[in-house]
Amino acid sequence: MATQGFMALVGGKEKQIFGAATSSGAADAGKIPALDSSGKLDQSMMPAGIGANTKVVPAFEAIGVGKFVNFFSDAGTLKVRLADNSNNRPAEGFVLAAVASAANATVYPLDVANTGVSGLTLASEYWLGTAGGVIDTPLDSTDPANVNKVNQLLGKATSATELRTDDYGYQIL
Structure with missing residues (x-):
């Protein structure tokens, strides 16, 4: 420009x-x-300490726009991968730009708006789904199929394309 x-x-x-x-x-x-x-x-x-609170970390796998991610140690190197409620990977942040495997991902923390999502229902709450996605219903703790899955409230939709996230914590069912 x-x-x-x-x-x-x-x-x-x-x-x-x-x-x-x-x-x-x-x-x-x-x-x-x-x-x-x-x-x-x-x-x-911007001077140090002013601006977006982000962490730049290598991606373990390809990650799409708006996907929620999980930090982990890969042989002593901090990396990010897709958060997933089915395999003990709670969401610890999200990306606003797609990133290829092994490329650097700019990860935004929970507690800010994820504007990389779509198809949300205004004022509805969303929980962590699979492959970095979201679902609109919490996991049922009485369902034996949900044992050892992550139940994590991520936030509330403020528009069809914005999820205002918060760090509510999570439960392993």
């Missing part, structure tokens, strides 16, 4: 100067910032 520019005198000559949409650090000191394609400042422009 082209950024807006302004005219300035540089070395006695009029020159058009453009705002910086990203920063490479000290080399960009004194430059005027420009908003990115979403109308916001790029994360590289």
Whole structure:
């Protein structure tokens, strides 16, 4: 996306100067910032501790947009995989961009809105499903088929494409 520019005198000559949409650090000191394609400042422009609370971690497997993920140790290396209520993988965050296996995933924590989901019913609650997905009904603790499964409330839909998550904890049935 082209950024807006302004005219300035540089070395006695009029020159058009453009705002910086990203920063490479000290080399960009004194430059005027420009908003990115979403109308916001790029994360590289923000000081440490300001901005999205995310963790960048290698993906153990391909992970789709809006999927909930689980952190684990793969031979001493922190990685993420799809959260799943059927195999003891509680959700510890989610991704907003698809990521290939072995690529870096930007993981957002629970307690923020997951805007990568779709098909939700407004004001309905959602629980962890399988393969990083969600279901609209909690697991029945009296059903023997649910023994050792993860029952985890993830949050409430604030639109058809936004799930406001919270860290409610989870139960192993």
